[in-house]
Amino acid sequence: MAVVPEECLDSIERIIANKKRILQRKEDLFSYAYDASFGIHCPDLVLQPISTEEVVSIVRLANQFKIPLYPRGRGTSLSGGPLPVHGGIVLDFSLWNDKLIVDPDDSVAIVSPGVLTADINAKANEFGFMYPPDPSSAHVSTIGGNLAENSGGPRGLKYGVTKDYVIGLEVVTPEGEVIRTGGRTIKNVTGYDLTKLIVGSEGTLGIITEATLKLIPKPAATKTALILFDDLVDSGRAISRVLSSGILPSKMEIMDQASIIAVENYKPLGLPTDVEAILLLELDGHPYSIEDEMEKVKSVCLSVGGREVIIAKSDEEASDLWQARKLVSPAIVRIKPTKISEDATVPRSKIPDMFKRLKQIKEKYNIHLVVFGHAGDGNLHPNIIADQRDKEEMKRVELAVEEIFKASIELGGTLSGEHGIGNMKSPFIEMELGKEGLDMMKRIKRAWDPNNILNPGKVFPEPGQKLVLSNG
Template sequence: MDTEKLVDLLKEVIVDHECILTDNADLHSYSYDASFGVHVPDVVIMAKSTIEVSNIIKLANEHEIPVYPRGQGTSLSGGPLPVKGGIVLDLSKWKDKLVIDPGDMVAVVSPGVLTAQINNAALEHGLIYPPDPSSSHVSTIGGNLAENSGGPRGLKYGVTKDYVIGLEVVTPEGEIIRTGGRTVKNVTGYDLTKLIVGSEGTLGVITEATLRLFPKPQATQTLMVLFEDVVVAGKAITNILSSGILPSKMEIMDQASIIAVEDYQPMGLPTDVDALVLIELDGHLAAIKDELKQVIEVCKSVGSREINVAQTKQEEAELWKARKLVSPAIVRVKPTKISEDATVPRSQIPEMFKRLQQIKAKYQVDLVVFGHVGDGNLHPNIIADKRDHEEMRSVEKAVEEIFRAAIELGGTLSGEHGIGTLKAPFMEMELGEVGLEMMKRIKRSWDPNNILNPGKIFPEPGQRLVLTDD
């Protein structure tokens, strides 16, 4: 169907015609996300109600037009890219509902609400919404739900999916369903809630979510521990966890990350250590005092080089600043950051570090490693220049080898960023042919015309990793 006719049909179901964008400049601003590739849609609709979404999808399904749901476009895996043209369904403007119910300890939210706003609203009632992706101040809950976003607090509190107890969803045929509800426990039939969260917009458009909240921990305590050997750091992490302590965060930075940060904004970090581990304890004040002692003992006993305990809230913030600066620091070196999130079982972290160093040497790539080490969710980041096609070919090979290493060590392609377009070529490597086929069966049975976010998760025949925008 030509765009003009499509727009005419859309105007019949969209009340506010200004929510339909067809201008070239507008279309281009919806053609990319925080990963790779530029794909211009035919039309963008800023949807603001369930009935609108339902009507748009019914129309799209009838005419077999691809629909690409989108939040703020912070995806690192290509989730919202309109790779087959069609309609981009921008849900980021739909933010009218953010209700905290302290009695039921839930939040009910519209898809366009920013994730950090949910936590802020919960805090007013002495509650928290634990999932804390680094992008939470700019990313929408809708995007977080589609990708099942994680974050540092995942170690103790789990990821987005662990907090979703109910959804309103528009199916790929435009029908409106409700999954789960307002109760924490629910075993009535298949768990569609947890199937849809993390399905990257391929099984339905989430139009409302009911999220669990948790009591706010009384206090937090941060410490920074330096290690001359990443294997020793790995041992410390395992020993802390098996001593009965579950920190709220355990983040690692490798030597390359530390050097990048010191070059960017000197903080007095020693650049000759192999690893820096940031630990946050949370909970009751007396408990974390005691746990702090134990953590220090464990670290010393395995042979840490230096331990720095934050004495004030300001010192706590200072320590976390180092971790926050990694991303801005590394993109100063080269403009293109390939941010992976291959995840391995905790016991394999030292081996994964070794493999990453080998890959770095083999392909001569600028690799830095940091991330959520407590749950094995590392972030190997390669810094490159995407205009340099030769360099990008090496990067592609290095990335593929990173995935292969993670899977060989019993891990997974993605801990929290999702598959999208970028990791689709590697799905079968992890899941096997039948495993992938069972996922495809669900997709086909729900979306027979393949209109919802087509071109994602499932590899196209012969698809390979391409880290350029061309």
């Protein structure tokens, strides 16, 4: 474990004048040992920078003393992203939220790394715009974290993910230089696209200190439907059929029976618990056209085995329906305390096959598996609910997780649609990228970060690293 020498600490105290932003007490450090996954790794020091100058000086110092740096937003990562697996310093950016400027003439927002994602959309709405990326954690996660993870959300189906809305970045490199990538223009093909390289690099290639985000006009109206299915596989077929019928919903989310029951036990909303799956679908656009499209959605879903299509009559009814989807995560952790949240993603046409594979895995390993997620873009969230104290159960869970990864790769999919690799999925990354693909990424990392200062132990597997869930 890395330690921070006294000499280094003295310099830090000169860089960060306000001592309240230098955290050294054990109880403070321990609260940074967690994220929303379940590894526990305590840092040696936590700093809360609020300017590019502070970040530059800290990064240079870390290179001088060879101390690992771990950027952190709000710690909602589901893949261990901000955890200080090699000790060292956590850089907590949650206080750095002073800049949230909307420029309607250029249709952009300029933001500091610690701004909450939902606040960007809310501010854009005031000007008649929207910032489409909407991870379910948008009210509690930072734009810095979203950029580093290239986060997505329900609206990803129609509007894409974080990377599709970033046109410029200010980045502090792992050796402490400041670079600006892209700019304010929608088109820009000057040189390599470093913006896209940094977005999704999980804090391993640079520290994002400012972002310029593209905004788009807010649609005039939305309409929501709840569609009931007696057969899970039919719901998968309905997703493909709707999308190939010329309609592109803004959201298309799925909940299986286990997640419906969990939500009803947690907060009764009147969802039917005797169905195998429900789809929640939102259309957006002109009020007349979405009226028309909803009729088409209804007939397509009924033709592939849908039991019933319930259309929300008001915005209130629609938000009640979406509440069901939002409650899945808190509801399922009441079943058992440990939630292993995966985001295996497959091509849309393979959703029915993935459902079949998940059903087989559930039975084979006798695990409590709940499936929900952004079904429209093939991004399922198979969640395993277990108890970390039960070693025998966790062994079965490890095998099941590995098999879920294999299933998604075999079906032409990916290990992660949005949660990132972190240190949770790194043992499996070669399975998807191949040896040469992985090696090219390692070479990029070495070129950017020769001292391996920034977020070491993430994305790339450490020698002999395996998925271990049983000793947390």
